[in-house]
Amino acid sequence: MITQEDFQALTKKYQDGSCSPQELQQLENWYNKKGKNNPNGELPDDVWEDDVERFLQTFDSESGKQQKGARINWPLNILLAAAAIAIIGTFSTLLFKRTAITPTQYAVDVDPGGNKATLTLSNGKKIELSEAKAGIVVDASKLTYTDGTLINNERAQSFTISTPRGGTYQVRLPDGSTAWLNAASSLTYNSSLKGKEQYRNVKLLGEAYFEVAKDKEHPFVVTTDKQRIEVLGTHFNVSAYNDELSVKTTLLEGSVKVASLTTTGSETKGVILRPSQQSVLNSNGISVHQIDPTIAIAWKNGEFIFMDERLESIMQKIARWYNVEVIYADKEIANRPFSGFISKYEKVSQVLCLLEATGDVKFKIEGRRIMVKP
Structure with a gap:
């Protein structure tokens, strides 16, 4: 106490x-x-x-x-x-979340993202999911929203749920596992697989946070373009965007095995992650680091948290969430590090205003385009 x-x-x-x-x-x-x-x-x-x-x-x-x-x-x-x-x-600056900041220098503004996703069934049927709902539940006989509202009576043996830029959504899988999709991401589920991967196999593009239901007999497998993750029951985050140089897997609870995939799809010798560890897969292979996992899942909890992060990486996250294009007047500024935090549900001007408070960077909003200037 x-x-x-x-x-x-x-x-x-x-x-x-x-x-x-x-x-x-x-x-x-x-x-x-x-x-x-x-x-x-x-x-x-x-x-x-x-x-x-x-x-x-x-x-x-x-x-x-x-x-x-x-x-x-x-x-x-x-x-x-x-x-x-x-x-x-060391850090460039620490950005405290504040109130009563009016970014008067911006003539236009952009709203934050929200609950947006498209569900594509195995027969090709597309369902635009309700923005008023937070997620869906998939079982053997029907599709519902997490509040119990019926979506479709069709059996979803296989499906893909996709979020656009500026979108996020939650999906509860038939085995009881839950995935939260970040913006510009997709999750494909296929129940037709046989053997140990039956019912417990998904493919991810982009970023998702998983809470996997325990099942010692059937490992849960997440496959991305470059790696394969196998677990029995755990909480972890995977960031596997195609426009980023590395794939990051962060473990919060339990343990996971992370292995890279060759160009032919075969699996290499992997690493076992323990809680508060993050694997980073890039052209040099897989490395493991001890980190604060709450930073990796800040997006899922409605926050931006940056720790000594390059401005280019920060602006990538902003671009996905606010569905904007980012242009640099001077590319050198993209390498400057920043640290700080703010709610994801502020307008983009509030986020930019806090970054500008450092005196090291300026922004101009033109429609859905953000100009970054030193």
Whole structure:
């Protein structure tokens, strides 16, 4: 149990640069317990609010990025993310989520994405899924939305669910596993396979987060263009966009086997991931890194979280979610690193405004095109 005095001592240690990962974990454990009765993530005590507010304002002042007149929204999970960013290494700037920021320099704006997807059945029939629903449930006899509303009486033996740029959707598979699709992604399910892969095999293009139902007799297999993942029951995220140089698999719970695929489709010797590990597959092969997995699934939780990430990578995520085109006036700026966070459900101007607050980059919105300038 952490007390107010403990919190004050830990934040002082953070300001001194001596806060350890174990001490951050202590704060996180406290937050997880308190947060159950506190869905918005706000601390329940006004005195605590003052403590956290002062801490963030001090950090802002020290980093030289304080914006006068802008009040900080400071849920403790964001405080922990901020501290983690600082501990992990150098960063260009830390972007605190703020209110009352009016991006007046933008004459036009773009709304965030939402629940959008198309379901294509094995007979070729296409169903545009409701934007008012969050996901679908597939079983042997019918298709329904997650709230029980009937979609179709046809049996979905095989299907592909696809999200456009600016879209996301959830699908519960017949074995009880659930997948959340990110923007510009597709998931293909085929129940006609035989042997150990029957009923538990999907192909992914793009990005998805999986919560796999346990079944020791039948491994669950996710195949992308470049790799194969095999699990029995676990939670993990896969990012396999064709326009990115690497495929990333991040494990939250359980264990998974990740193997690369040759050009002929044969599987190479793989690696076993443990919780909080991420495999990165690129032209040099597969490497494994210890990371904070909550960053990898921030998109699924409605957030952008960047940690010392290249601007080009950040703008790729923005382009997919807001369905915009990004153009660089100077390509060199694309390599600059940024760290920070903001809700995915803000208008694009709010995201750009926070990036601009660093003084290192400028943006211009023209319809669905964003110009990036130094």
